[in-house]
Amino acid sequence: MVAHYSLCIVISLITYFLPNSRDFEDESLLFLQSSRITLIVLSLVFLWRHARKKDWVPKKLEFYKVWTSSTLLISFFPFLYLDKVHYNVYLHQASAILLSMNLLLWLTTTTAVATNLVFCLMFLGICYLGDSPIEVMKEFPILLTYLFVGTFGNVIMNYWRTMDYRDKRKLYGAVLRLKAKNLHIRMISNLDDLTDLYNRRYLIEQFDIFKKRARRHQFQMALVILDLDHLKEINDKYGHMVGDEALQTLSAVMKSRVRSTDICARIGGDEFCVLLDSVDPKSLKTLCESLRKGVESHPLSIQDTNGKPVNITVSIGAAILSYDEDFTFDDLYQSIDSGLYKSKSAGRNRVTIVEATKLNTKVDLSVSWPEEVRIYK
Numbered sequence: 448m449v450a451h452y453s454l455c456i457v458i459s460l461i462t463y464f465l466p467n468s469r470d471f472e473d474e475s476l477l478f479l480q481s482s483r484i485t486l487i488v489l490s491l492v493f494l495w496r497h498a499r500k501k502d503w504v505p506k507k508l509e510f511y512k513v514w515t516s517s518t519l520l521i522s523f524f525p526f527l528y529l530d531k532v533h534y535n536v537y538l539h540q541a542s543a544i545l546l547s548m549n550l551l552l553w554l555t556t557t558t559a560v561a562t563n564l565v566f567c568l569m570f571l572g573i574c575y576l577g578d579s580p581i582e583v584m585k586e587f588p589i590l591l592t593y594l595f596v597g598t599f600g601n602v603i604m605n606y607w608r609t610m611d612y613r614d615k616r617k618l619y620g621a622v623l624r625l626k627a628k629n630l631h632i633r634m635i636s637n638l639d640d641l642t643d644l645y646n647r648r649y650l651i652e653q654f655d656i657f658k659k660r661a662r663r664h665q666f667q668m669a670l671v672i673l674d675l676d677h678l679k680e681i682n683d684k685y686g687h688m689v690g691d692e693a694l695q696t697l698s699a700v701m702k703s704r705v706r707s708t709d710i711c712a713r714i715g716g717d718e719f720c721v722l723l724d725s726v727d728p729k730s731l732k733t734l735c736e737s738l739r740k741g742v743e744s745h746p747l748s749i750q751d752t753n754g755k756p757v758n759i760t761v762s763i764g765a766a767i768l769s770y771d772e773d774f775t776f777d778d779l780y781q782s783i784d785s786g787l788y789k790s791k792s793a794g795r796n797r798v799t800i801v802e803a804t805k806l807n808t809k810v811d812l813s814v815s816w817p818e819e820v821r822i823y824k
Contacts, residue, residue, distance in 0.1 A: 454547050461540065489518060517562070541566070542593040549597035550604060559601040563594050639713040641691055642698035650712035650720055654776045657710075657724050661770040669731050671721040671765040672783045673697065673738065676795040678717040685749060685757070692747055693759045700741040704734065728767060728800070735763045735798040743796065760796035762787055766803045779803050 545566055549559050567590055637649040645653075654670075661668045675697055682690040697719060701711045710722040721738075723731070739761055746756035764787030768774055786801035793799075 450547075450551050454544070454551075489515075517566075538590065542590060546593055546597045546600075549601040554601060556598075556602055556605050560598055563597055567591075567594055642694055642713050644698050644701070644719070645710060645712040647712065647714040650710060650714060650722060651776050653710045653722055654779075657722055658768075661724060661768070664725075665770050666725045667727065667767050667769055668722070668724045669726045669765060669767045670779050670783060671723070671731075671735060671738070671763060672714075672780070672787055673701070673719040673721070674762045674764075674787055674791070675717040675719075676760045676762055676791075681757070681759070689747060689749055689757070696745050696747065696759065697742055697761060700738060700745060704737050704741055726767065731765055731767060732798065732800060735765050735800070739763055739796065739798055762790040762795045763798045764788075764790060765798070765800045767800075768803055772803065774803050774805070778805055 545563060548554060548562065554562070637645055639646050657668050675693060678690055678693060681693055694713075694717070698711070698713065701719060701721060705711060705721055705723070708724065710720075712720045712722070714720050721734075723734070726734075742759060742761045746758045749757055751757055764783040764785075766779055766783050766786070768779060782801055782803045786799035789801075790797040790799045
């Protein structure tokens with residue numbers, strides 16, 4: 448659109464500097480000069496408003512293109528009627544604007560054809576108001592050439608634009624489908640198939656994110672480890688289908704008792720984790736007891752030899768991490784694992800909250816091997 452209105456400015460300036468005929472009366476000359484100045488001002492205003500399109504561009508952009516260009520074309524009518532000497536120049540200039548409308552503004556084909564026909568007939572009608580219609584007929588083939596080139600060019604441009612739009616839509620749809628598939632693959636890679644909980648890899652990723660958020664907002668976070676009691680005995684006695692049901696029961700209890708912002712994950716065969724933020728010791732203990740009692744109160748769908756439902760229990764270990772403490776996931780896991788061992792040693796179906804400690808990773812390499820086991824002396 449900038450190129451179109453710039454062309455209109457150039458044409459309007461050329462029109463302004465055309466020499467005037469000596470036969471003009473003062474009033475006609477004043478009106479003609481005013482029309483020329485009006486054409487320049489309108490072209491500048493339309494170009495300036497288009498440059499500020501973020502502030503004013505209407506929703507019906509097609510209507511605006513036709514309206515502005517039609518206003519400029521109508522401004523040529525006084526020239527064609529008053530200045531008969533230069534009517535052929537004005538006719539070519541107006542036709543150039545009409546051609547620019549077709550090729551640069553990307554009007555729809557229907558709008559372009561209708562606009563071309565209306566203005567061509569109006570131009571011919573204005574020119575026939577003069578005294579020499581034979582002279583006008585000499586310009587008629589050129590006008591038809593403009594009409595044909597503009598219409599045909601508009602059809603070609605619209606066809607190309609339509610095909611380009613369709614290709615972009617297909618590409619956009621393919622990109623959306625690819626993103627959806629990638630998101631689905633990522634979700635699958637982060638989830639445990641049996642329980643629909645997150646896996647260990649995702650839990651460790653979120654642990655680092657939780658730790659940064661806790662440091663930024665200065666709140667405590669916690670890690671809870673749950674170990675399903677006697678899972679091996681359940682598998683051996685009732686089968687792996689029942690063992691899977693026990694794991695799914697535990698995961699369902701976990702999801703029903705934690706907040707939506709907490710992360711529930713299965714990190715091993717019978718080990719589960721809950722990662723929490725913005726937690727205090729009292730609420731952590733309450734949550735752990737709620738998890739323990741929830742699992743205990745949900746028996747499995749089978750019965751034992753005495754006709755009683757098979758109950759499952761869980762041993763729980765937990766630890767709170769302050770925002771100013773620098774612990775890795777392995778540090779916290781090892782600390783809680785020791786508390787989990789205490790829960791199992793005390794009879795299982797218990798909660799043990801421990802204090803986080805650093806994992807000792809130092810290895811003493813200065814071991815004195817006996818002389819007889821050395822290969823090289």
